[in-house]
Amino acid sequence: MGRMARSFLQSLLKLVNSVIGLVGMGMILYSFWMLRVWFRQVGTVWAASPGSTPPWFIYTFLGLGVTFCLITCSGHVAAETANGHCLSCYMVLVFLLVMLEAAVTADVYLNRDWEEDFPEDPTGRLNDFKDFVKRNFEMCKGIGLVIVAAQASSIFLAMVLRALGPDCGSYYDSDDDYVPARLPLLKNHVQHTPYIADPHDSSRNDSWNVNRRIDLGS
Incomplete structure (x- = not known):
């Protein structure tokens, strides 16, 4: 109005x-x-x-x-x-x-x-x-x-x-004018986070390899 x-x-x-x-x-x-x-x-x-x-x-x-x-x-x-x-x-x-x-x-x-x-x-x-x-x-x-x-x-x-x-x-005639201001935020959400190895998984793999050597040796 x-x-x-x-x-x-x-x-x-x-x-x-x-x-x-x-x-x-x-x-x-x-x-x-x-x-x-x-x-x-x-x-x-x-x-x-x-x-x-x-x-x-x-x-x-x-x-x-x-x-x-x-x-x-x-x-x-x-x-x-x-x-x-x-x-x-x-x-x-x-x-x-x-x-x-x-x-x-x-x-x-x-x-x-x-x-x-x-x-x-x-x-x-x-x-x-x-x-x-x-x-x-x-x-x-x-x-x-x-x-x-x-x-x-x-x-x-x-x-x-x-x-x-x-x-x-x-x-601003419409909501479309606000899109450029939101694009950086959208890009941040779209970006994939780098894969980080879980230390617990590495410990499990090491223990599994040790058990396998023991079984092979026996």
Whole structure:
């Protein structure tokens, strides 16, 4: 029963963790699309004017997508092994990511001049993204809630798995796995002990030979 519950929690953690991975892959694809449009507008990277600002928004979006995917990979490894150290590292990474998201969200909602905290975006993709969020605010809010719920659920499930501890019996699927450990004992039982002559038998043979010589002599 305990093994079934552990397996269910591991599968659930992988499923919830996959949501974070899907978001990360979506961010990476969107970043590649923005880079393609940017390079098409500029011509080449080196054709930009020397004083132009790098497209920090695109690279930041790409970096966040890669971070999401790396955290997803670490979460799958932690869920598969159910190792305490892996689960602890995974929880710390997700918690730091949630804190970063909370800080950015608080700055946007509480600071009216939040755009001044970021450098100028020469690509204009930040304004496009902001306009898209305003036009589809309800959908974006729902997506944000799903992401936050997935991250919170990942932390909770990782804590439960870490509290349960490692499953020592998970490496043995059947009793056949124990056979190699028993083989040396079986071999010891199968081995035949060397024949040791009984000293009483030798004494009987000597006395029988003496009696036979006496009878022959007589």
